[in-house]
Amino acid sequence: MQRDRGIHPGLIGFDIDCVVADTMEAFIRLAMDDYGLKVLPEEITSFQVEECLAVAPRIIDEIFARLLSAPVENGLKPMPHAVAVLTEMAACGPVTFITARPEREPVDRWLESIFPKEVYRHSRLVATGKHDGKAQYVRELGLQYFVDDRVETCTELAEAGIFPIVFAHPWNRGRHSFASIDSWLDIKQRILFNEFVS
Ligand SMILES: [Mg+2]
Structure with a gap:
């Protein structure tokens, strides 16, 4: 195992x-503030939120639609330490984001709002519009590693020869045997020490 250099930012997406993005923080906050619904983070045990919450699907759809079309206006926050770690990585090369979101422009504006100008200008963003099929984009962008919270996506990536890294959440814990990280400080530490490279 090499410990003298980490995964190059050009190889990880x-x-x-x-x-x-701390999407569930925003979901829980909007549910409380605008609909008076109390949702606890540990209650979100399925990627399909409507399967695990006693909240009307219409309301769930409405909240996610707001976060898709207007993430800046709805106060979507980055995950703790994400901006600092990605800013550090961006000093070595452009950072790449691939989202299943259908529209690129709102999430592009959100990235612009959270990152220093130089980091944003040199970042790459793809919005695929569908949950399945990310592997093709990951490969086209020349990436070898990809961090995602959806187990099905990680399985698809692994089958395509890409090294998936699961960002741990209640809806993916215990449901896979891939490499896993649970915070951006963990990402930083493990990318720095190259723990994913055997
Ligand atoms: Mg995700």
């Missing part, structure tokens, strides 16, 4: 929701 990141999902947006629940990896770079």
Whole structure:
């Protein structure tokens, strides 16, 4: 195992929701503030939120639609330490984001709002519009590693010869045998020490 250099930023990509963006914080906050619904983070045990919460699907859809079309206006926050770690990585090369979101422009504006100008200008963003099929984009962008919170995506990536890294959340814990990280400080530490490279 090499310990003298980490994974080059040009070889690793990141999902947006629940990896770079604290989407569930925003979901829980909007549910409380605008609909008076109390949702606890540990209650979100399924990627399909409607399967695990006693909240009307119409309301769930409405909240996610707001976060898709207007993430800046709805106060979507980055995950703790995401901006600092990605800013550090960006000093070595452009950072890449691939999201299943259908629209690129709102999430592009969100990235612009959270990152220093230089980091944003040199970042790459792809919005695929569908949950399946990320592997093709990951490969086309020349990436070898990808961080995502959706187990099905990680399985698809692994089958395509890409090294998936699961960002741990209640909805993926115990449901896979891939490499896993549980915070951006963990990403920094393990990329720095190259623990994913055998
Ligand atoms: Mg995600």
